[in-house]
Amino acid sequence: MDRCDLxxxxxxxxxxxxxxRRSMLRWLGTLFVGAAGLPxxxxxxxxxxxxxxxxxxxxxxxxxxxIDGFLCxxxxxxxxxCPPGTEPAPITWVGTCRxxxxxxxxxxxxxxxxxxxxxxxxxxxxxxxxxxxxxxxAANDYNWCVGSKANIxxxxxxxxxxxxxxxxx
Amino acid sequence: xxxxxxxLALCVALAARADDAARAKQHYQxxxxxxxxxxxxxxxxxxxxxxxxxxxxxxxxxxxxxxxRVPGVTQSLLTPAEVAEVLNWAIxxxxxxxxxxxxxxxxxxEVANARSQPLLEISTIRAKVLSEASE
Numbered sequence: 325m326d327r328c329d330l331x332x333x334x335x336x337x338x339x340x341x342x343x344x345r346r347s348m349l350r351w352l353g354t355l356f357v358g359a360a361g362l363p364x365x366x367x368x369x370x371x372x373x374x375x376x377x378x379x380x381x382x383x384x385x386x387x388x389x390x391i392d393g394f395l396c397x398x399x400x401x402x403x404x405x406c407p408p409g410t411e412p413a414p415i416t417w418v419g420t421c422r423x424x425x426x427x428x429x430x431x432x433x434x435x436x437x438x439x440x441x442x443x444x445x446x447x448x449x450x451x452x453x454x455x456x457x458x459x460x461x462a463a464n465d466y467n468w469c470v471g472s473k474a475n476i477x478x479x480x481x482x483x484x485x486x487x488x489x490x491x492x493x
Numbered sequence: 494x495x496x497x498x499x500x501l502a503l504c505v506a507l508a509a510r511a512d513d514a515a516r517a518k519q520h521y522q523x524x525x526x527x528x529x530x531x532x533x534x535x536x537x538x539x540x541x542x543x544x545x546x547x548x549x550x551x552x553x554x555x556x557x558x559x560x561x562r563v564p565g566v567t568q569s570l571l572t573p574a575e576v577a578e579v580l581n582w583a584i585x586x587x588x589x590x591x592x593x594x595x596x597x598x599x600x601x602x603e604v605a606n607a608r609s610q611p612l613l614e615i616s617t618i619r620a621k622v623l624s625e626a627s628e
Contacts, residue, residue, distance in 0.1 A: 414530060414536050415527060415528050415536060415539075415540065417527055418522060418524075418527045420523070431519065431523060433526070433527070433531075459568070459570070487518070489519055489523075490515060490516065
């Protein structure tokens with residue numbers, strides 16, 4: 325313990341001899357100004373609230389620009405949640421949609437909800453950005469429930485925003 | 494004044510790196526996330542996780558060749574430079590920093606050369622290169 329005290333004392337004395345209060349103030353000032361400027365750096369802020377308009381129970385709702393399936397919002401779920409008794413497929417179809425309210429392009433993940441037979445309500449087939457089946461990564465005609473643990477039956481589709489696209493991709 | 498110039502240069506460099514990372518992340522979200530998942534953990538038994546294994550496989554020549562010939566790369570709509578960028582981003586994102594340090598960054602030329610020869614027996618070759626890279 326004595327050795328520890330001695331070390332701390334020596335360090336404190338050395339620090340006091342080599343630095344002034346003014347330099348400490350300058351250092352602290354730089355730190356505070358730097359910290360205040362951090363939020364200005366160009367980093368992703370995906371948690372921001374999205375300002376939007378429209379009815380999620382209609383095909384015209386902006387998030388459905390690349391959808392092909394039944395809307396979960398009409399089937400006992402919502403635009404982002406699967407109806408009771410179904411679960412989202414982990415493999416999804418991803419596209420970008422323009423939100424007319426704020427003019428931004430958003431990256432939207434279309435997750436099929438699986439485990440019950442087809443909902444049959446609000447069938448939408450907008451297909452913006454859809455590619456033929458021989459481009460599997462960019463085709464939305466697949467039944468993504470094939471990869472689901474909830475078994476293969478497809479029920480409906482939810483549209484989840486995963487980020488803001490910097491440009492139309 | 495000199496300190497200000499250095500700080501400004503540092504800010505510009507940081508902003509450029511942030512732009513590159515944001516572009517790579519966007520490409521991951523649009524072209525890879527559908528199967529590998531937002532967190533890169535894939536789907537057990539069907540889609541490989543990128544955590545740990547991507548860096549391990551990419552540290553050996555045979556593994557690098559494998560990574561550049563899987564369906565997600567050979568059928569991708571991205572350019573070779575964009576594929577290289579998103580792979581390098583994914584290695585940093587889904588691996589611990591010590592493993593990522595051992596991986597030489599992928600280049601556009603490397604991607605263009607390898608991805609013109611798609612793999613057929615993917616699972617067998619993956620098991621082989623993973624075993625070789627782990628030795």
